[in-house]
Amino acid sequence: MAEKKKPDYQGGEMFLLKMGEIVLKGLNRRRFEDRLTGNLNRRLHRYGRFRVYGRQSTVYVEPLEPACDMDGAWNAIQTVFGVVGLSRAKACEKDKDVFFETAKTYLYDQLMGARSFKVETKRADKTFPMTSIELSQYVGGLLDEAFPHLKVDVHHPDVTVYLEVRDYSGYVHGNPTPGAGGLPVGAGGRGVALLSGGIDSPVAAYMMAKRGLALDMVHFFSYPYTSLEAKEKVLELAGLLTPYAGRLHVHIVPFTQIQEELRRSCPEPLFTLAMRRFMMRISQMVAREVGAECLVTGESLGQVASQTMEAMAVTQSVVDLPVFRPVIGMDKEEIITIARRIGTFDTSILPYEDCCTVFTPSHQVTKPKLASMPDAERKLDIEALVDEAVEKTEIVSV
Numbered sequence: 001m002a003e004k005k006k007p008d009y010q011g012g013e014m015f016l017l018k019m020g021e022i023v024l025k026g027l028n029r030r031r032f033e034d035r036l037t038g039n040l041n042r043r044l045h046r047y048g049r050f051r052v053y054g055r056q057s058t059v060y061v062e063p064l065e066p067a068c069d070m071d072g073a074w075n076a077i078q079t080v081f082g083v084v085g086l087s088r089a090k091a092c093e094k095d096k097d098v099f100f101e102t103a104k105t106y107l108y109d110q111l112m113g114a115r116s117f118k119v120e121t122k123r124a125d126k127t128f129p130m131t132s133i134e135l136s137q138y139v140g141g142l143l144d145e146a147f148p149h150l151k152v153d154v155h156h157p158d159v160t161v162y163l164e165v166r167d168y169s170g171y172v173h174g175n176p177t178p179g180a181g182g183l184p185v186g187a188g189g190r191g192v193a194l195l196s197g198g199i200d201s202p203v204a205a206y207m208m209a210k211r212g213l214a215l216d217m218v219h220f221f222s223y224p225y226t227s228l229e230a231k232e233k234v235l236e237l238a239g240l241l242t243p244y245a246g247r248l249h250v251h252i253v254p255f256t257q258i259q260e261e262l263r264r265s266c267p268e269p270l271f272t273l274a275m276r277r278f279m280m281r282i283s284q285m286v287a288r289e290v291g292a293e294c295l296v297t298g299e300s301l302g303q304v305a306s307q308t309m310e311a312m313a314v315t316q317s318v319v320d321l322p323v324f325r326p327v328i329g330m331d332k333e334e335i336i337t338i339a340r341r342i343g344t345f346d347t348s349i350l351p352y353e354d355c356c357t358v359f360t361p362s363h364q365v366t367k368p369k370l371a372s373m374p375d376a377e378r379k380l381d382i383e384a385l386v387d388e389a390v391e392k393t394e395i396v397s398v
């Protein structure tokens with residue numbers, strides 16, 4: 001893409017984003033890059049008009065109007081998957097002394113806080129009179145004098161001063177800030193995430209969004225056994241995931257009737273499993289409706305009776321779609337660490353009732369046999385119950 005005009009707004013500041021694994025994706029790379037720039041455009045929309053374009057393994061984000069909220073945009077980009085590192089860069093005249101002055105003032109705080117540094121130059125403009133190495137050495141020498149406390153360390157510097165000589169402008173930036181990593185949301189297709197009000201399922205959804213899944217959320221709601229606050233809480237959790245996952249639809253499935261039917265006719269030790277089988281069947285129906293091709297749950301091996309290997313085999317057997325359980329091998333503490341980092345933990349621990357806890361039987365089998373399920377579900381009109389629940393599902397966008 002052509003580098004046409006030098007951005008004049010915001011003091012010529014702009015963002016350089018490093019794409020991660022996307023670069024490795026060979027022929028798919030273009031598709032990944034388009035997905036990422038599309039996601040960035042949507043994310044940046046509310047912070048003003050920006051120009052977003054990719055070149056080599058870098059995406060450039062330039063403000064197009066004085067009203068752009070650069071700090072807001074900078075923070076927003078940090079939750080966009082597919083970006084491994086981001087730098088704020090300052091535009092400057094392509095002149096060796098201006099490069100030095102710009103580095104000295106723009107990176108002043110970083111350089112004052114460092115013990116060692118090096119300068120690295122990227123030269124796209126082949127008409128520039130110095131080679132990359134010459135410019136690095138020139139500016140490095142002057143910085144060394146200007147900051148006597150700094151040592152040059154070409155192997156492990158605290159700060160790397162990057163100079164870019166581009167066709168239409170020079171740029172200076174320092175160490176990149178880590179990005180959210182992962183792959184651009186949507187690049188991996190679409191999935192349906194089962195979202196309870198607990199700690200694990202928001203983390204599971206986050207982890208799959210990070211691997212490039214676009215998501216629809218499904219929540220099973222057992223009003224009046226679970227309260228309206230429980231529903232609000234789930235919507236709030238979904239809202240907390242949108243900076244990562246983008247705009248979401250939450251499918252609120254009325255689950256009360258199914259649970260009451262189960263309580264009437266299903267043997268108590270198999271109640272939870274039968275209930276979870278309904279969740280899977282309904283989630284698969286929702287998936288078909290929204291064009292999703294997998295289900296995502298927050299199950300962790302052995303955490304509760306319904307999360308043994310045997311129990312998961314029983315619940316999974318009623319659906320054809322792959323069921324992804326990204327926290328399957330994680331300890332609660334590890335899941336909590338992620339929940340805190342992404343900001344869902346405080347909401348997850350608000351008191352609430354989940355439909356799973358309302359009807360928890362006193363005794364549950366931990367090694368269920370698949371063969372025992374049809375008999376346990378014999379008295380239920382499964383198809384009618386599923387159809388009705390799907391029919392009465394409310395869709396909320398967050």
Ligand code: ATP
Pocket residue numbers: 193194195196197198199200201202218219220221296297298299303304306354355356
């Ligand atoms: P979480 O912390 O995510 O609630 P959990 O450890 O409490 O998980 P369970 O209650 O057994 O485990 O639920 C296992 C998984 O089933 C959840 O992670 C979630 O994906 C799904 N799930 C449970 N309850 C609901 C619900 N009411 N609506 C949607 N999905 C649910």
Ligand code: MG
Pocket residue numbers: 196197198354356
């Ligand atoms: Mg739960």
